[in-house]
Amino acid sequence: MAKTVLLINDTEDVYHWGCYGTSHAIKDKLHEKGAKEILTVSVYEVHNLKNIPNSLLEFGEQNTFITEYPEISQKMKSSDIIVINGEGTIHDFTPYSKALLFLIYAGKTFFNKKTVLINHSCFPNTIDADAISYYKAAYNCCDFIAARETYSVKIINEILNKECFLAFDSLPLTIKSIHYNLNERRFKESYICISGAVNYDFDRSKMVAKRLLKEFPHHKYLFLSGSKEEGIHFEDAIAFESLKEYIPGMELYGATSFSDWVSVIKYADLLISGRYHYTIGALCVGTPTVYFPSNTPKIDAIVKDLKLPKAIYNKSDFIFNLQLIFRIKQAKYRNWKVLLEKLCILADKNYEWDL
Numbered sequence: 001m002a003k004t005v006l007l008i009n010d011t012e013d014v015y016h017w018g019c020y021g022t023s024h025a026i027k028d029k030l031h032e033k034g035a036k037e038i039l040t041v042s043v044y045e046v047h048n049l050k051n052i053p054n055s056l057l058e059f060g061e062q063n064t065f066i067t068e069y070p071e072i073s074q075k076m077k078s079s080d081i082i083v084i085n086g087e088g089t090i091h092d093f094t095p096y097s098k099a100l101l102f103l104i105y106a107g108k109t110f111f112n113k114k115t116v117l118i119n120h121s122c123f124p125n126t127i128d129a130d131a132i133s134y135y136k137a138a139y140n141c142c143d144f145i146a147a148r149e150t151y152s153v154k155i156i157n158e159i160l161n162k163e164c165f166l167a168f169d170s171l172p173l174t175i176k177s178i179h180y181n182l183n184e185r186r187f188k189e190s191y192i193c194i195s196g197a198v199n200y201d202f203d204r205s206k207m208v209a210k211r212l213l214k215e216f217p218h219h220k221y222l223f224l225s226g227s228k229e230e231g232i233h234f235e236d237a238i239a240f241e242s243l244k245e246y247i248p249g250m251e252l253y254g255a256t257s258f259s260d261w262v263s264v265i266k267y268a269d270l271l272i273s274g275r276y277h278y279t280i281g282a283l284c285v286g287t288p289t290v291y292f293p294s295n296t297p298k299i300d301a302i303v304k305d306l307k308l309p310k311a312i313y314n315k316s317d318f319i320f321n322l323q324l325i326f327r328i329k330q331a332k333y334r335n336w337k338v339l340l341e342k343l344c345i346l347a348d349k350n351y352e353w354d355l
Contacts, residue, residue, distance in 0.1 A: 003355055005030050006079035006113075008103055009089060010040040013229040016236075017261035018277020019043075019087075020228045021174035024258070025347070026085055026119060028173070033355040039075045041103070046089070049099045055130055056137055059102070062110040072103070073111075081355060082107040086120020088276065091296045093124070093131040101138035108141035117142045118350040119170050121298045122152040124159070136160050144353040149301035168302075168346035171277055175284045176344050178259045185267045186260065191220035193264060193287075194243065194250075196235055197274020198295040201314055202242040208272070209246030211324050215332065216269070221247050224264050224278070226255035270331055274299075283308075286338035288331040290324075306339070 007026065011019035027038055051068055053059050066073040076082065082104075089100050108115045117139070124135055139145065139162045146167035147153045156164035192212060212221070223243065225236035232254045240252045255261035265271055265278065266285040273279055274292035276299055282289040283306070291299055293311045300311055309330055312323045 003035055003080040004037045004039060004078060005035045005355070006039045006041070006075050006082045006107075007085060008041045008082060008107075009043050009046050009085040009087060009100060011043045011085065011087060014043060014227060015230070016225065016227045016233060016275070016277065017255055017258050018171055018275070018281060021171045021258055022087065022119060022169060022277065023085060025170035025173035026083070026350075028177075029170070029348075029351045030083065030355075033351065035355060039079060041072055041075065043087075043089070045072075046099050046103065047096050049103075052095060052099045052102055054098070056133055059105060059109075059137070065106050065110050069106075076107055076111045076113060079113060081114045081116065084115070084117045084120075086117055086122070088121055088294070088296060088298055090120055091123040091125060093126060093128070093134070098134065101134060104138040105141050114143050115141055116144045116353055118144070118146045118167065119148065120146075120152070121148050121296060121301070122155050122160075123296045123298075124155065125296075132159065136162075146350045146352075149298065149305050151297060151301040151304070165349055165352065166346070167349035168343050169277070169280055170347045170350060171280050172284050172340055172343040173347050174258065175262055175281065176340055178262065179266075179285065179340060182259060182263045182266055184263075186263055187220060187222070187267070189220040190218075190269050191222050191267075192216050193268035193271045194221065194223045195271070195273040195275050195278040196225070196233070196239045197292050199293060199314065200239055200274055202239070204317070204320060205242040206246050207317065207321055208324065209243055211321070211328060212272070213247065215328050219269065221250040222253045222264065222268070223250055224253055224255060224261070226253075226261060228258075270328070272328075280343070284338070284340040284343060286336045288334065288336050290327045290331050309334070 012023035107113045139160045145164040153164045153166050223240040225232040244250050265281045270288045271282040272290045279291045291311050
């Protein structure tokens, strides 16, 4: 029987092309599993929810939820199964984390729907009993859970006391659908590709630029951005300007399609990034990569699982510069393998449940 799926935390239209690729893959897999209709709640809708409970005592009853969130309630009622794209949302005890955790709880407790949490990392980053209880209340409502790295799996198994399967981010599945047709370079010159970073320190732009120009003095420099609906994100424009001061010829390039985005990463001689999905994109296609930590341990965790070089940590300027020198040289001379097939096998483990 054909079924209706509610996908919560849909990122296909926003942020950047990596987020597009992830949610696009999830929808493709849901259709492949037999979904007739996919309803969605976007990541922005989750982020903008009002009056989110701050503790279990405030979770309330079904009638209260329906009154407060009528549109989401109707979608939950109309669906046969709820799929939560956890991505990097579930960390600490932020309003965004609480919102997504509360929706997981509501889908199961108030509407008795099969609830699946996939494609995500879990970093509570606290031992506060109330916060952990909030996490547990949501995770205990899940009929299937898959996380993107071993670190999250251990947290879910050992701290939240819930079974969780090791998978990976779903982005490689969309990359695989177009990768082998990317035969033409967008740029004839050899180039270095740079992207933004959640935790980027603008005060170190000069240091980064100086090191790159010393190692790659004759290369073109591209700052890669772009998304399906939002174009160049404002945070990327700010990061670009901070670097362009020291790399005057650098170009801000807004990819206009997913294949365009992947192609620019694929044919770069080096990607330097602090964004999770850009890093995964480079790993899929074998592009040498230098990465900075994100706002959670998610990049550190995947490179540990894959036995890759560590991220550059934001310690003192002296240590940062030493790491930067070493990582760039390491990236230049290391044999970077194309990990696409391996990562797709892991990503498919998000979907080992019955619709």
